[in-house]
Amino acid sequence: MKKVIALVSLSAAIAFSSNASAVTVTLACGAVGQELELCKAGAARWAKKTGNEVKIFESPNLTNDRLGLYQQQLAAKSSDIDVYQLDVVWPGLLAQHFVDLKGKVPAAEVNAHFKGIIDANTVNGKLVAMPWFTDAGLLYYRTDLLKKYGFKSAPKTWTEMALMAKKIQTGEQKTNKAFTGFVWQGKNYEGLTCDALEWVVSFGGGTIVDATGKVTINNAQAAKALDTAASWIKTISPAGVTTYAEEEARGIFQSGNAAFMRNWPYAWALGQGDDSKVKGKIGVAPLPSGGSRNAATLGGWQLGVSQYSKNQAAAIDLVRYLAGPAEQKIRAIEGAYNPTIQSLYKDKDVLAKNPFFGSLYSVFTSAVARPSGPTKSKYNQVSQAFSTAVSDVLNGKMKGQAAVAKLAGDLNRIKGRGW
Amino acid sequence: MTVNTPPARPTKTRGIEAARAQQAIWLLLPTLIAIALVAGYPLYRTIYFSLFEANLTTPDQRTFIGMGNFWFTTEDGVALGFLQDPKWWGAVKNTLLFTVVSVTLETIFGMIIALVVNSTFKGRGILRTAMLVPWAIPTVVSAQMWSYLYNDTFGLIGRGLLGGQALLANTDSAIWALIAVDVWKTTSFMALLILAGLQSLPSDMYEAADMDGASKWTQFWRLTLPLLRPALLVALVFRSLDALRVFDIMSVMLGNVNAAATSMTGYARQALIDNSLLGYGSAVSVAIFVIIMVIVVIYVTAFRVKFD
Numbered sequence: 001m002k003k004v005i006a007l008v009s010l011s012a013a014i015a016f017s018s019n020a021s022a023v024t025v026t027l028a029c030g031a032v033g034q035e036l037e038l039c040k041a042g043a044a045r046w047a048k049k050t051g052n053e054v055k056i057f058e059s060p061n062l063t064n065d066r067l068g069l070y071q072q073q074l075a076a077k078s079s080d081i082d083v084y085q086l087d088v089v090w091p092g093l094l095a096q097h098f099v100d101l102k103g104k105v106p107a108a109e110v111n112a113h114f115k116g117i118i119d120a121n122t123v124n125g126k127l128v129a130m131p132w133f134t135d136a137g138l139l140y141y142r143t144d145l146l147k148k149y150g151f152k153s154a155p156k157t158w159t160e161m162a163l164m165a166k167k168i169q170t171g172e173q174k175t176n177k178a179f180t181g182f183v184w185q186g187k188n189y190e191g192l193t194c195d196a197l198e199w200v201v202s203f204g205g206g207t208i209v210d211a212t213g214k215v216t217i218n219n220a221q222a223a224k225a226l227d228t229a230a231s232w233i234k235t236i237s238p239a240g241v242t243t244y245a246e247e248e249a250r251g252i253f254q255s256g257n258a259a260f261m262r263n264w265p266y267a268w269a270l271g272q273g274d275d276s277k278v279k280g281k282i283g284v285a286p287l288p289s290g291g292s293r294n295a296a297t298l299g300g301w302q303l304g305v306s307q308y309s310k311n312q313a314a315a316i317d318l319v320r321y322l323a324g325p326a327e328q329k330i331r332a333i334e335g336a337y338n339p340t341i342q343s344l345y346k347d348k349d350v351l352a353k354n355p356f357f358g359s360l361y362s363v364f365t366s367a368v369a370r371p372s373g374p375t376k377s378k379y380n381q382v383s384q385a386f387s388t389a390v391s392d393v394l395n396g397k398m399k400g401q402a403a404v405a406k407l408a409g410d411l412n413r414i415k416g417r418g419w
Numbered sequence: 420m421t422v423n424t425p426p427a428r429p430t431k432t433r434g435i436e437a438a439r440a441q442q443a444i445w446l447l448l449p450t451l452i453a454i455a456l457v458a459g460y461p462l463y464r465t466i467y468f469s470l471f472e473a474n475l476t477t478p479d480q481r482t483f484i485g486m487g488n489f490w491f492t493t494e495d496g497v498a499l500g501f502l503q504d505p506k507w508w509g510a511v512k513n514t515l516l517f518t519v520v521s522v523t524l525e526t527i528f529g530m531i532i533a534l535v536v537n538s539t540f541k542g543r544g545i546l547r548t549a550m551l552v553p554w555a556i557p558t559v560v561s562a563q564m565w566s567y568l569y570n571d572t573f574g575l576i577g578r579g580l581l582g583g584q585a586l587l588a589n590t591d592s593a594i595w596a597l598i599a600v601d602v603w604k605t606t607s608f609m610a611l612l613i614l615a616g617l618q619s620l621p622s623d624m625y626e627a628a629d630m631d632g633a634s635k636w637t638q639f640w641r642l643t644l645p646l647l648r649p650a651l652l653v654a655l656v657f658r659s660l661d662a663l664r665v666f667d668i669m670s671v672m673l674g675n676v677n678a679a680a681t682s683m684t685g686y687a688r689q690a691l692i693d694n695s696l697l698g699y700g701s702a703v704s705v706a707i708f709v710i711i712m713v714i715v716v717i718y719v720t721a722f723r724v725k726f727d
Contacts, residue, residue, distance in 0.1 A: 064675055068692040075476045075695075093695075097476065178572060186588075188676040240571030240585035252572065377474065381694045384676050391677075395589045416499050 023311040024053040025318055027083045030066070030301065031058055032246060033266045034335045039085075042330070046321045052314050062245060063087050063190045067380070070094070074306070082309040083318055086129050087190075088120055088300045089372035089379055095123040098304040102127040104316050112325070113340045120369065121302055128304055130323040131340035133331060135299030136367040137198050138360070140253060140261040140271070143283040145172070154285035158202070158228055161260060161288045165236040168259040176257065181236030183249040184262040188391040191245050193370065193383045194297040195262060196390040199225040201368050204292030208386055209371040209411065213419050217386070218408035223400030225290055226393040233394060242394050254278060262287065264299060268354060269336035284356040286363045298367035300340070332357070338364055375419050385410045462708070469702035475695035488702035501690070501703050510679065510686040511710075513594050517682070518662040521601040525658060526651070528602065529609030534639075536610070537617045547614075550607045558604065562671035565600045569672075587672055590680050597668050597681070605661075609654055616650025617643070652722050656715065663711050683707045 029039035036058065043054035057080075059066045067090065073081055074097040086094065102110075102125075110118060110127065117131040139161075141154050145168050155161035165181030172179040185191035201207060205222030209215055233241060241249075246263060253261040254270065256277040261267070271282045286294040303323055305315045321327060328339040332350045338357070344350055351358050372379040389407040392398045398406070469488055473481035484491070490500035501507045536547050553561065571577040571585040586596040620643065628638050669678035669685050675693060678685030687707060691700025 062674070064693060068675075071476055071692065071695055075478070094476070187674055189674055238571055238585070239583060240577065240588065242588035243571075243585055257572075377695075384679075384689070384693065388676060388680070397589070397591075413497050413499065413504075416493065416497060 022051050022053065023314045024055055025082045025309075025311055025314050026055040026057055026080060027318065028057040028059050028070070028081050028085055030061070030085055032061055033250070033270055035266070038331055038335050038337070042322050042327050043318070045327070046318050049321070050314070050317065052318075054318065057081055059085065061247065064380075067093075074308070077308045079306070079308045079310050082306055082311055082315040084129075084304050084306060085132070086302045086304050088117070088135075088298060088302065089190075089370050089383075091121050091123050091128040091302070091304075092372055092376050093379060094304075095126060095128045097307050098128045099307055099309075099312060099316065100126040100128075101130060101305070101316065101319070105130060105320055109320065109324070112343065113323075114342060114365065116298075116365070116369075117300065117302075117340050120298075120373075129302035130304075130319050132301050132303050132323050133328070133337040134340050134364060134367075135264045135266075135301075135338060136296035136364050137194060137262055137287055137299075138265060138296065138356075138363070139285045139287045140263060140267060141283045141285065142168075142259050142278060142281055144281040145259050146283070154283060155288050158199075158288045158290050162232060162236055165232075165259050169236055172259070178257050180238045180252065180258050182232060182260040182262075183237060183241060183244065183252050183258045185245055185249060186233075186237075186242040186391075186394055187245050187248075188242075188387050189245065190383055190387070192387040192390055194299065196226070196229070196386065197297050197368060197370060198262075198287055198295045199229050199290060201295035202287065202292055203228070203290030207368065207371055209374050209382060211374055213374045213415075215408050215411045215415065217411065218404045220401070221290075221292070223404045225400070226390060226403060227400035228290065229390075230393050230396065230400070242391065265336050265338050265354075267336075268356070269334065284360065286360060294363070296363050296367045298369045300338070375415075378414055378419055381414045382411060385414060465701045465704050465708075467701075468698055469705045471698045473697040475691065475697045475700075478697055481698065484698070488699045489706070501686075501699060501706070506680060507683075507686055507703070510681060510683050513590070513681045514663060514665070514683045517594060517598055517601070517665060518659055521598045521605075522655065522658045522662055524598070524602045525606045525609045526655065528606045529613050529654075532606065532610040533613035533617055537614060550610060552607075553604050554608045554611075556604075558667045559671055561604055562600065562668045565596075565603075566672045569596055590673070590677055593673055593677070594681060597672065600668055600672070601662070601665070605658065609658060612654035612657070613647065613651060616647045616654075619650075620646055652718075656718050659718070660711060660715065663714065664707070683710070 027039070027043050029036055029043075036056075040056055043056060046052075047054045060069065067087070070084060071094070074094065084098075105127070110130075113131050114134065117134055118127070121127060121129045121131060139154065146152075146154070146164070149164070149168050149171060151164055155164055161182070169179060169181035185195050197207065200217075200222045203221045203225035205219055205225050206216040208217045233239060246267075249258075249261055250263060250267050250270065252258050253263075253267070254276050268282070268284060270276065272279055287296055288294065303319045305312060305319055309315050323340075325339075325341050325344060328337075328341055329344055329347060329350060331337040332339050332344060332347075333353045336354050339345065339350070345357055345361055357364075370379070371382060375382045385407060389398075389403045389410070393400050393403045468478075468481075470483060470485055471481040472484045472487065486500075488500060490502050492498050492500075492503070498504070532550065536543060536550070556564075566587065568574045568576045569586050571581075571583045577584060577586065587593045624642060625638060628642060633641070664684055665682055666678075666684040666688070669682045670688075673681060675685065675689060679689035680686075683703075684707065687700055687703040690696045690703055694700075
């Protein structure tokens, strides 16, 4: 009966509010973890509120594949997709295809978000997209296993982490052959760039390319960071870790077969789900330090309105709604997606569901940005060259020292006449 | 008709032939236009863009740089052309290795299978159909299936046979894993092509050879193989072309970044799509086109393949 009433009132609302103005807006959502369901649910709430319709376009899982697809759509000036979900490293690359939201979204609404993320979305004074959720690399660990093997707290340094992982792995493998110490994203793609940037920064090896555009990767600390990561393979990480992306790593951790995992915040809510074998046994800590600092790579997704959209007004309204506090709160509670609105980090309901949001607040606000700003439209090539060099070290093709030296050459080649 | 035509009136026959030739041109014209539109124009655009520095998202803003996409060294000694990129040559090497090894294995296995199913036995019809199953599965599906098999934590091969080795992690070992997939998939197609050739061989020839006391081995080397040569060469050309422009297996099983190091087409895709370098990617595509053209010409002239 409730449903019927809802349906009737909904159709009535559509009939009244829209008339000629009801439009269909296509929204491109990601599908990692619960992304797709949350995206659909959020879009449906907006549709119900405004009487418009939303069509969901499912994007590929890997961010590189997504970018390729979007670029083709945008280059063809296609109006098929109105609202795109953009990675934090893309605004510089795609700025010209998106509507300037400055002035179209009230300033107060924009200023509620973290300033750093708004800056990352501003290209030459143009607000390319609205932040939707932010991300930073985190260390997940098994509280029960740490206790079982006599460890009191999460590891502070990579060395400590490796020792703990080794001890737990040796112990657990007696009963579970598939058990492994540490899983992360080792496949040669954007995710490896994120992981490796964390190692390099934590060892004090800089950010690949510095803010002025100078290639800085060829240094001893960076080499040491990569060698350290390579030493984990086959000791505390499975050989196949170099073929894992986010979801493969989560699959192993969530089925109870790993002691530590590096992943994004979204893995929290899924790990606490009813079908998770490690429900209630997960701890979250900042990623260990390599001697210099704890470093987490800044990730996160934004919503931008395509310049070629035929329903820009409705699309902008959808973006404002999805990026707004009510929707970000729902996503934080249901999916552990980090809000980009500061006030939500003090929200009781959000903190009750994600206790680590409060304690790791500084991890999210001080996350390290990938060098997409200084390298502009060539960022993708820089990232591929970097992840390929890292991959060579992980696979034992090269030592860290040789790899960073070669990488510096490659990067200067890509830089060519300038970024 | 030719028998009744008196040979003394050559002018009139030439007239008929000329008229026929003209008619043929008119009949061919729609096809030629269609080819020019769907194949010629894209090819022309690719060659055109290969001479420019251009971005995929803004093809209107391009600058002419001549052969700069192929070979260019800046004043600081930085090499920008793709022919100066060791990664490109790695991709060429891997593609050639992939082509030579997989096509050779497919030919040998295909020949053996074809010889087996060419002889009469019970259930031959079912076997001939069943062997086409791997070839009928879309490559993307079979590549995904094989990458599960190779997985080091739950894969039948990665975990079961190799005890937790990640074959696909390293492009050097991955190329052999990929060859295995391609051989598994396309051997049956090769067998089918060879079988068609075998079926056209006259059976009385073998009866005569039996009468003369030639062994099966001699019959194979002296009769079957020489007579099968035309069919075999056509099959080889087809498979080699397919293998040289392989893309899907690498892309699905290795991801796009590593696919660029293992296949020429993967390298082109990465430049063109991932890095949106329209000019550079077009130049790579032109190079692939030229490489395949050259190999085909060598094949066809050296072995005198006839396509009729």
